[in-house]
Amino acid sequence: MEVNNTFSPVDIATSGLRAHSKQIEVISSNVANARTTDVGNGKPYRRLEATFKTEDDGIEGVSLDKILTDMSDFPRIFDPSNPKADEYGYVSMPNVNVPIEMMNLTIATRAYQANAAILKRYQQMVETTLELLR
Amino acid sequence: MINLNGNVTGTPNAMKSVWEAGSLMPKADNANARKLDFDNTIKAIEKYVSRVDELQQSSDMSIKDLLSSKNEDIISVVSAAAKADMSFKLLVGVRNKLIEAYKQTMNMPL
Numbered sequence: 001m002e003v004n005n006t007f008s009p010v011d012i013a014t015s016g017l018r019a020h021s022k023q024i025e026v027i028s029s030n031v032a033n034a035r036t037t038d039v040g041n042g043k044p045y046r047r048l049e050a051t052f053k054t055e056d057d058g059i060e061g062v063s064l065d066k067i068l069t070d071m072s073d074f075p076r077i078f079d080p081s082n083p084k085a086d087e088y089g090y091v092s093m094p095n096v097n098v099p100i101e102m103m104n105l106t107i108a109t110r111a112y113q114a115n116a117a118i119l120k121r122y123q124q125m126v127e128t129t130l131e132l133l134r
Numbered sequence: 135m136i137n138l139n140g141n142v143t144g145t146p147n148a149m150k151s152v153w154e155a156g157s158l159m160p161k162a163d164n165a166n167a168r169k170l171d172f173d174n175t176i177k178a179i180e181k182y183v184s185r186v187d188e189l190q191q192s193s194d195m196s197i198k199d200l201l202s203s204k205n206e207d208i209i210s211v212v213s214a215a216a217k218a219d220m221s222f223k224l225l226v227g228v229r230n231k232l233i234e235a236y237k238q239t240m241n242m243p244l
Contacts, residue, residue: 010216
């Protein structure tokens with residue numbers, strides 16, 4: 001019995017867990033910086049988005065491909081008392097939409113749970129198979 | 135004779151050779167071949183034990199690294215523990231089966 005073949009569902013589920021925990025990290029960065037008006041260069045924070053790719057062709061796990069920046073326009077809010085305001089009294093805010101980030105967080109959490117469920121169920125399947133030995 | 139090889143395609147040939155021999159009972163001149171097979175079984179089990187041991191040790195190491203905050207990746211610990219657990223359960227299952235077979239053989243009235 002080849003050990004590697006037996007464990008491939010475990011490795012695939014593990015790669016899914018890892019990829020989705022990375023996505024949750026990206027989402028938490030977006031939420032934490034939802035009101036960051038200066039990231040060091042005078043510009044507001046730009047929203048990040050994680051993309052996935054398969055590790056190889058065929059039946060393989062998933063890995064993080066790229067962390068892309070969302071290049072959509074910054075929303076401008078009227079706040080003349082803000083020191084960052086321009087001459088018309090408008091401040092550029094990050095292009096993070098917190099309710100949308102919450103939806104993405106729910107999606108990522110469910111995907112993480114699904115991978116954990118596969119890991120657990122596969123262990124149960126192996127145990128069921130080993131019951132046949134008794 | 136215990137065959138740990140999970141190669142399914144090998145089975146029809148073995149069945150056929152038994153069929154051609156005209157009897158399902160093993161013959162006396164097969165004793166040498168059988169001895170070699172049991173030898174192979176023991177060797178396969180030895181290999182499997184060392185692989186299970188490797189998995190157990192890597193699981194142990196990852197738990198130690200996690201607890202000594204050398205490594206903060208809990209997912210790799212879970213994966214290593216799952217692999218070690220499953221392979222150890224298979225080893226225990228095979229061992230129980232072998233010991234059962236041995237006991238049955240020893241209890242055979244002569």
